[in-house]
Amino acid sequence: MIRAILILTFSALAIQVLVAKEVNNPVRVFLWFDTEDYILPESDEALLRIARFLTEEDVRATFKIVGEKARVLEQRDRRDVLGALDHHDIGYHTDFHSVQPTPAMYLSPLGWEEGVEEFSRREYQGMLDLERITGQHPSCYGQPGSSWGPQQYGALQNWGIPVYLDAGEHIDLNGEPLWYGRTLTLFSLKHTIRTELGGEADLSQAKADFESAYRDLQAQGGGIISIYYHPCEFVHEEFWDGTNFVDGANPPREEWKLPPMKDANAIETAYSTFEAYVRYIKTFPGVRFTTAREAPDLYPDTARELRIGATDILELARKISSGNLIFQEIEGKTLSLSEVFYLLVSAAERLIEQRPVDLSLDIETPWGPFNPPPRPITVSTDLSQFRRTLADVLDHLRSEQRVPDAVWVGSQAVSPDSFLVATAQFVVDQLEGKTSPQMISISPKTADFSSYIRNDDGLWGWVIFPKGFNAPEMMELARRQGWTLKPAVPTWKEPR
Ligand SMILES: [Zn+2]
Incomplete structure (x- = not known):
């Protein structure tokens, strides 16, 4: 009897394996x-x-x-x-x-x-x-x-x-x-x-x-x-x-x-x-x-369907503040670094104003910076200036639809990469319940898109180019648009 049941079970498994193989x-x-x-x-x-x-x-x-x-x-x-x-x-x-x-x-x-x-x-x-x-x-x-x-x-x-x-x-x-x-x-x-x-x-x-x-x-x-x-x-x-x-x-x-x-x-x-x-x-x-x-x-780019609350923002902010300056994912929807930038700056502004973090991506994907960043410096600023700079960056993102080349902290310019990491750290501290800092430190950081966007070497082998053609500055510009990069998520790939 036991043996018969075992045989039955094995047969059922075998049938399941066969069925699974037929799923295309x-x-x-x-x-x-x-x-x-x-x-x-x-x-x-x-x-x-x-x-x-x-x-x-x-x-x-x-x-x-x-x-x-x-x-x-x-x-x-x-x-x-x-x-x-x-x-x-x-x-x-x-x-x-x-x-x-x-x-x-x-x-x-x-x-x-x-x-x-x-x-x-x-x-x-x-x-x-x-x-x-x-x-x-x-x-x-x-x-x-x-x-x-x-x-x-x-x-x-x-x-x-x-x-x-x-x-x-x-x-x-x-x-x-x-x-x-x-x-x-x-x-x-x-x-x-x-x-x-x-x-x-x-x-x-x-x-x-x-x-x-x-x-x-x-x-x-x-x-x-x-x-x-x-x-x-x-x-x-x-x-x-x-x-x-x-x-x-x-x-x-x-x-x-x-x-x-x-x-x-x-x-x-x-x-x-x-x-x-x-x-x-x-x-x-x-x-x-x-x-x-x-x-x-x-x-489809479904990022705009996301409702992003404090939990998601904290997770994003932790990744960015730990130096993971690249596209991110929430609930299977992907966000470019420029979209993350918009969300974290928005969240920081709300936290300072003691408003709830309840965000959505209500703008088009911001372009990356068009020009090279200012030279790297470390800046320390107070909460008042930080708040005014957040407002300025948000205004730039909304009106110019791109990440600024430079973020002005009063009279000093820092790269958007550096400002993003400092903002992410501020958001983490706020959401973890730390008291508001007297001073905010912004140190040099650089998003690195080199794993995804090539440098100039070996790209221009097409026989129609004149010999020796290269375009290193254009590929630098291409890398600055790495801020817009993110995986495209298929809606149709589940096994049927
Ligand atoms: Zn062709």
Whole structure:
């Protein structure tokens, strides 16, 4: 009898294990195409064929299109191509892509505000043309090559483009989706798959890469895979811009050369490789092809739903005062350091006024400082000045929507990092019931975003850059916007 029960129990366990194995965690596949070759007319055919094939397969992809490419499609009267794109999602990929200078170059000597303006001056018209020609406001943007710059994010905000979609190394949060510069950023994703289109060997590699990513994500409750191509690479032997703009070259339009093409067999092989790959991906349970336009609903920023009371503020303040100057999390919702700054300064002001700490994030994510901090000094100040400085900082956060470059404690300027840590310590002391201090000491502290935002080394290997191009000051500016960085939390990853 006992034995029979044991057998029954083991059988039930075995069934449970089987059932558990059949649960397929959701995997979102972002399939995107940088659609940029406006020189080789055959690249229009490739775009048409890919868009139509995907429609037949009931797959929606994101086509990030160059402004000049959209205008060329209009000039060539390719209503068939534009019609085929209607089924898909449209993103933006600069106005001219590789004509010199490209974004990282012209942004590299500029500060934040000048950079935002310059990017808009050069790129906004292309976005408007793309919108007019395709009938879609772009869902996303991504840079040409590795020509990335932080000021792009300021312009995207102004243009109402909510997603950054590309592959690159400039910012990285453990290979996961992130918020940076108020923009949902799908960039240095761990599972970014890039394979060639040369037939069986490439297809096998692509399948193996996909399966490995899929298995990894199954073990994590689901996740995303980013796969990208360029329509032109289905028909050319060499990229259109490599033929014309390599190493900083910038010939006039009348001297642009057509890139060499593949022969007819190689072109067919490219299509069949890709088509087999897409059909293979579709066989995996739990896989959904997803466009950039759907991404904001998958990764909503829910921080503004938080009601933040004294317990949460004390926890935040303890982490910050102990030197953990980075994004934080409350109840599964993430807060950038600039958001934490706003909350702690607000809490300190309330504690001085003996009002209850009952806060919400009622402003947009403040930008990071635009300029380098003042030189490090230690300042000691009384409660009256501290209170007036808190009010000044809050006013700056609300009216300028950014963390100030310098916090003025009377006639002395300290970095916002230093002021944040001193404020956090003040909040901890108040909430732990210590008597208000006579003097408040502010000593030099620096938030370090170097684990997430690269320095200049090795970022500029794109063949279109002139040899020796670098942008160390721009990457410093990028790091100052580390104040806006935080993980993007998926709403859909629970096992179903
Ligand atoms: Zn491109």
